[in-house]
Amino acid sequence: MASYRYQLGTQTYQFGSLAEVMAKATPLRSGDQLAGVCAHSAEERVVAQMVLADLPLRVFLNEALIPYEKDEITRLIIDEHDADAFKTISHLTVGDFRNWLLQETTTDFELAKVRSGITPEMAAAVSKIMRNQDLILVAKKCQVITKFRNTIGLPGHLSTRLQPNHPTDDINGIAASIFDGLMYGNGDAVFGINPATDSVTQAMKLMKLMDDVIQHYEIPTQSCVLTHVTNTIEAIEKGAPVDLVFQSIGGTEATNQGFGINANVLAEAYDAALSLNRGTVGNNVMYFETGQGSSLSANGHHGLDQQTCEARAYALARKFNPLLVNTVVGFIGPEYLFDGKQIIRAGLEDHFCGKLLGLPMGCDICYTNHAYADQNDMDNLLTLLGVAECSFIMGIPGSDDIMLNYQTTSFHDALYARQVLGLRPAPEFDAWLKAMKISPQDNHVQLNNELAPSFIQPLRLIQEAS
Template identity: 80%
Template sequence: MTARFKRQQGTKIYHFSSLADLMAKATPERSGDQLAGVAASSAEERIVAQMTLADLPLSTFLNEVVIPYEMDEITRLIIDSHDKLAFAPISHLTVGDFRNWLLSDVVTPSTLASIRHGLTPEMVAAVSKIMRNQDLILVAQKCHVKSAFRNTIGLPGRLSTRLQPNHPTDSENGIAATIFDGLMYGNGDAVIGINPATDNVPQAVRLLKLMDDVINHYEIPTQSCVLTHVTNTIEAIELGAPVDLVFQSIGGTQGTNDTFGVNLSILQEAFDAAQSLKRGTVGNNAMYFETGQGTALSADAFHGVDQQTCEARAYAVARKFNPLLVNTVVGFIGPEYLFDGKQIIRAGLEDHFCAKLLGLPMGCDICYTNHAYADQNDMDNLLTLLGTAGCSFIMGIPGSDDIMLNYQTTSFHDALYARKVLGLKPAPEFEQWLTKMQIFDSVDEVRLSNSNRSPLVHSLAHLG
């Protein structure tokens, strides 16, 4: 135990046994950390931990790690890839000073872009723990992160969507109908992405060909993805399948990724394979990663580190491979990790802030399971807050209900609501296509066309 990890409050002295312990105790209340046994025992201990963390120099995170360098390849990635020159302008700051600096008017989007590679996940996780929700929104809104494949994601004033046409039997007609439904509401510019009900290589190839046929036939400036295991996608590429994006769920510890059946070497192989295809037209960011608080705990691979810090560490993995898309599936695991709407909202804002500050094109699956203490009003709140914060993309699913994965998320209508209320638009290339196809009116606002002349409307009649 070192002196910087203890603090006297009145007549009581609080001790924090390690940097990981201090970070965990400073984390806003959530059920996952309580389940893991790392949370503060009281509100007072949490505040004391936050005060202690605020006084900690940022340089501490370069000299002390939360998971040992020798036993975790993500720790090695974080330390070995740190950019000392990018860190130099803020190297003298404490965590509290860093918060104040981020919130100041002198810090612009270009300033934040210049320090990205000087930040470690633990630094951004630490500062998020002493920030209010409005702080997380304000700073994230200043983080502009652009990525591109067949369209451009993340430009200011834009909100993209993943069109998620999941089907419990992978019915081609059912999937096609959902794709058309989503497109008619202006969804699908981030990706048309399917979670396959039957997860194997032949099925992935079949679904990839289905989406590729639709995209090519209607000349849609978007990209497709089957959210299968990365090794299946590598095999599909070897078979000549029309792969746009390579997907993988990732976590923030080596042990977590072991349970996913991946490591940095496998992800590098997938990255190289995707790059070799050169299927992008306006860019070649070809990776898609999903994350979520609680994955390290559910894998029993959290090493005493709180779930939000583990989540931020996953962003180091994503950043290495220059993805087109990253999103946190924020409430998917359940109330054991994020108990209610309040905790889900806070986690979504934290994840978005941390990822954007590290330079990722971050989106959010704004969701909850049916046994969580949350409802669609909570999701409306988080959607509105993330839209204000500059979230890159959200999910679009018919009626907000994923009938294959059995959880509640955001609908095609929800995306339209957020764009209307917040004055946001789809990706520019996709917006032009929506206008050309008479789905959106050719006016300077998001508005569905009143016309039924769109070629997509007539295509529905040909579905079996």
């Protein structure tokens, strides 16, 4: 294992491995402090960034951060690396790579050509020496388009996950939240429920409710119950109307063992969902969620910094051509991202790395109630991610998830972002909103009163049938 040395005046800095350089070059965050891998001073952090900037990208192909024989994600990264795609950037250092990404002549076309040659560690490394504006600029260049019943990720569009969670999975409460979200133009990314009771029976009940609503109103969107992947496989076997398969994933084999999954389990679920052939405009059938700190929380980080672990999760995600991926950026708590500044930086890093690697990247712009953050911090991150053309965000009544007990973005927040940045929902969903005379962006506010009765009665019938 190589070591790295840097002389700054009379002070000599020694880094024992590539993993240490990466960790100490990372902007400060509480999770890396908790793990004991962060720089001991701002000066040491800058030195590590200088060392990292001078390293050739080839180093990441020659020095695995976690040994190949010990980690499934490492094997996936190395085995599926595209050497031909890498040729265009193979001569660059990490610093040169940053400059190349920022050049006006480096467009989405050039980025798409090298995408399969970029490893997650390369993406993580270059993000560590980029300012926030750099992360936004490059992410905006990356176009990642996915399809199921509508088209996600087109330039000029911002989609939302309608998240109608309820602490007791009450059908009336969930149906009311779906109705509320639709009235605000939310739900084109997915109707996605985190079940309060994680059982196959309950998941199937929620799947049927959402499918009934979508089919009754012919809504060009998709549904997902965010239950464990093995539950979804069982639900498919029992004939449930599954659109998307969900799973939380991490960037190391040990992390994913903690989630009760591996690549083979995900492959089984992927094949099962494809066999249903429920998409109308495409067949991207997977939905993954990630978050900085999950590997440290699972004691599966192998001494790596949390942002590098996060980027490695994207290697697993892109193997299965997902419709949606989102970093639940502030959900794990202040032990990992202490305050609004750290949450904002992490959200921009995750979005940049995900899109650079070819993922349809969204963000749950969120914080827990014991974090040093507030809704103004979330407004800032929402605006920055909107400029960066984030694929989708969350839409929840009043920003407050009453089941998961955390704060995120509301139906109103999505309207704000679309209005101030001139963004629209997915085109198929946008057309449906206009046909149904629900278009809050176009000031059709009278429709809440006019259209509500026509929605409520069928919803009651659906609830009774469920």
